Amino acid sequence: MIPYARQSIDEDDIRAVADVLRSDWLTTGPVVPAFEEAVARFAGAAHGVAVSSGTAALHAMCHVLGVGPGDEVLVPAITFAATANAVLYCGAAPVFVDVDPDTLLMDPADLARKATPRAKAAIAVDYAGQPCDYDALAAVCRPRGITLLADACHALGGADKGRPVGTLAAMTALSFHPVKHIATGEGGMALTGDAETAKRLTRFRSHGIDADARERERLGSWHYAMVELGCNYRLSDINCALGLSQLAKLPAFLARRREIAAFYDAAFAAVPGVAPLAVRPGVSHAYHLYVVRLAADVDRGAVFNALRAAGVGTNVHYIPVHLHPYYRERLGTGPGLCPAAEAAYERILSLPMFPGLTDAQAAQVVDALAEAVKSRHG
Missing domain, CATH: 3.40.640.10 (Type I PLP-dependent aspartate aminotransferase-like (Major domain))
Incomplete structure (x- = not known):
């Protein structure tokens, strides 16, 4: 995995x-x-x-x-x-x-x-x-x-x-x-x-x-x-x-994270139904996470499971905080409070991103996601 x-x-x-x-x-x-x-x-x-x-x-x-x-x-x-x-x-x-x-x-x-x-x-x-x-x-x-x-x-x-x-x-x-x-x-x-x-x-x-x-x-x-x-x-x-x-290795870690992100960006430009998050002009991104949004007609749960089955670890960052049970019960928050966050949560996935990720593994991630999205529309 x-x-x-x-x-x-x-x-x-x-x-x-x-x-x-x-x-x-x-x-x-x-x-x-x-x-x-x-x-x-x-x-x-x-x-x-x-x-x-x-x-x-x-x-x-x-x-x-x-x-x-x-x-x-x-x-x-x-x-x-x-x-x-x-x-x-x-x-x-x-x-x-x-x-x-x-x-x-x-x-x-x-x-x-x-x-x-x-x-x-x-x-x-x-x-x-x-x-x-x-x-x-x-x-x-x-x-x-x-x-x-x-x-x-x-x-x-x-x-x-x-x-x-x-x-x-x-x-x-x-x-x-x-x-x-x-x-x-x-x-x-x-x-x-x-x-x-x-x-x-x-x-x-x-x-x-x-x-x-x-x-x-x-x-x-x-x-x-x-x-x-x-x-x-x-x-x-x-x-x-x-x-x-x-810390002595941090510049190299950052360079590798950005290299992986650039590879993902280029690869997903050719994959319908997958869109990386936008990057603001003038920003130097540190890429702790690499997050993509799936198209509205893609079943994220099915894609998540398909990636796991293909040996690709993925995650979701994050459930909007105001939707957690503790906050709902304590503060009375709930759906509708932050519509953009709630809509984004339904479609986002975090893909493997760490300095030790190899080029071959990154390519495996792209291929697995492309296949999962192609075959699992909602």
């Missing part, structure tokens, strides 16, 4: 992790800040704060912004549930914004329609690895006093008009889950250009305590003070060692 995604681990990665296992520090040691600085530098941000997941990064960003009860945070309907869940963790209410039907990125016009005086923030999601139109989103947010945040968990290495992901919003969340651009096992990071914000993010990830174990060791002091209620969202030196090793 060709998986839809997988990590790429080599002997350098294994040695990097083994070196930490032989060291004095397994967590909150010197590799954590080294990884933070390297990722921030790659992304063009002044500061990076490593945390235990992309979800933790989103929660931390909402927390330091002061999101709380009575606030609303605007999120796109097409995203992983974590984007909206982070808002609930802070006691605020997510408001679901529809997406552009061609890109599945947050629709600035619907953002403007749904922004109320209670809106404190908007979280733009760089779906599949394509940066949102942050200029258009900022034009909605800025005059309303809404802080624009970036969920770039799909998009490390992407850019818009030459500006790298990590510099496009007030704070940016990254993920280092194994299917993402670089892997730390589990892990994430919050990027910011502001030193005080970075300090607060760092404090929040460690129970709201003002000094971690390594800092106390450096100062020769036992004393610490918990100054706010935080979480245990620390990322270990073990994870960060793997991340540092992976």
Whole structure:
């Protein structure tokens, strides 16, 4: 079975992790800040704060912004549930914004329609690895006093008009889950250009305590003070060692993802009933996912099953968050709230996309999908 995604681990990665296992520090040691600085530098941000997941990064960003009860945070309907869940963790209410039907990125016009005086923030999601139109989103947010945040968990290495992901919003969340651009096992990071914000993010990830174990060791002091209620969202030196090793290979990973996407684009231009998502002008796409839309008369369920039977792993990203049972029951959301997202969900498929995918495997994916679509019209 060709998986839809997988990590790429080599002997350098294994040695990097083994070196930490032989060291004095397994967590909150010197590799954590080294990884933070390297990722921030790659992304063009002044500061990076490593945390235990992309979800933790989103929660931390909402927390330091002061999101709380009575606030609303605007999120796109097409995203992983974590984007909206982070808002609930802070006691605020997510408001679901529809997406552009061609890109599945947050629709600035619907953002403007749904922004109320209670809106404190908007979280733009760089779906599949394509940066949102942050200029258009900022034009909605800025005059309303809404802080624009970036969920770039799909998009490390992407850019818009030459500006790298990590510099496009007030704070940016990254993920280092194994299917993402670089892997730390589990892990994430919050990027910011502001030193005080970075300090607060760092404090929040460690129970709201003002000094971690390594800092106390450096100062020769036992004393610490918990100054706010935080979480245990620390990322270990073990994870960060793997991340540092992976980061060195990120340019090659990105180049291969784009090469595969270009092959798919060219191949599917000749396959009726299959259409890749649109790419915005001026965007450098990071291609965490490669998503296609099937024609309305194609039975997606049958195609999904046919691909699996042909040895091609595929997936659907995502069920619109407002259609999940938890959100329906808690917030009273349901069909009709975000029509473009709901229509897109019925037709999308994610195809295999990872640096280790061979040319022969990519061709197998194209042939299998072409055959499945040809023979399985609804």
